Amino acid sequence: MRTAHPQRYPFVMRVLHWLLAALLAMQILLGFAAEHWTSRAVSDVLFSCHFKLGVLILALMLLRLGLRLALPLPGGDDGEPAWRHGIRSLAHGLLYLLVLVLPISGHVIWVWMGADRSLFGGIEMPALFVPPETDETGRAVAWYVHVYGAWTLLALVVLHAAAATWRHWREKDGFIRRRMGFGNVPPQCGA
Ligand code: HEM
Numbered sequence: 603m604r605t606a607h608p609q610r611y612p613f614v615m616r617v618l619h620w621l622l623a624a625l626l627a628m629q630i631l632l633g634f635a636a637e638h639w640t641s642r643a644v645s646d647v648l649f650s651c652h653f654k655l656g657v658l659i660l661a662l663m664l665l666r667l668g669l670r671l672a673l674p675l676p677g678g679d680d681g682e683p684a685w686r687h688g689i690r691s692l693a694h695g696l697l698y699l700l701v702l703v704l705p706i707s708g709h710v711i712w713v714w715m716g717a718d719r720s721l722f723g724g725i726e727m728p729a730l731f732v733p734p735e736t737d738e739t740g741r742a743v744a745w746y747v748h749v750y751g752a753w754t755l756l757a758l759v760v761l762h763a764a765a766a767t768w769r770h771w772r773e774k775d776g777f778i779r780r781r782m783g784f785g786n787v788p789p790q791c792g793a
């Protein structure tokens with residue numbers, strides 16, 4: 603039975619997938635380095651880059667989400683059990699959720715810190731809320747969400763990449779190239 607879905611993600615989705623993968627790897631490293639760097643001056647510069655890159659990631663992620671809803675996407679492979687396709691979709695949904703929640707929680711901490719929200723060319727990220735003077739609950743919640751969310755994202759990305767690589771090599775069906783690559787589309791069943 604042939605599926606009505608395309609084999610490959612649309613070009614713009616593939617570009618965004620790999621671009622965001624690279625930017626997110628940098629962002630996690632930046633967050634970790636900024637948090638643990640002993641010199642305050644260096645840490646401030648790293649945090650400023652972390653903030654700007656986070657806003658860029660949020661913008662690209664919203665664009666990606668919009669395109670995802672609008673463009674035709676690959677479904678499950680022919681003969682693939684529904685549960686396996688279901689798990690993949692769940693993992694992708696969680697990745698989207700985390701990559702959207704992280705910049706939002708980061709923004710809440712950032713505004714609470716009263717940190718500089720300038721982006722570039724005189725443009726400033728709006729605060730969108732005024733933190734209460736005495737109650738720090740919101741800041742604490744945002745901190746937990748941000749820090750634990752970042753490590754959950756890292757773990758999920760490692761699992762996601764490992765699962766894709768495992769399938770690519772184990773089933774010899776060119777899975778990564780077929781779905782997210784840029785050359786010719788390899789046939790669905792290799793070996
Ligand atoms: C920060 C790193 C990454 C993130 C956040 C991420 C996220 C995602 C998401 C959300 C999708 C679903 C497609 C969509 O709706 O846009 C996806 C698909 C995919 N990703 Fe990643 N990815 C990352 C890194 C990687 C790496 C390193 C690999 C390869 C080793 C990889 C291989 C794939 C493949 C093959 C698909 C298509 C899966 C399918 O069709 O079911 N990804 N990725």
Ligand code: HEM
Binds near residue numbers: 630634638657
């Ligand atoms: C997808 C985007 C983001 C990712 C993956 C990310 C990741 C991280 C990571 C890994 C840390 C270090 C956690 C630790 O040391 O255990 C961190 C800390 C932090 N991030 Fe982000 N971040 C993102 C976006 C943002 C944005 C947009 C802002 C600001 C507007 C921000 C503000 C912060 C702050 C203030 C901290 C320090 C938290 C503290 O300990 O007080 N982050 N982030």
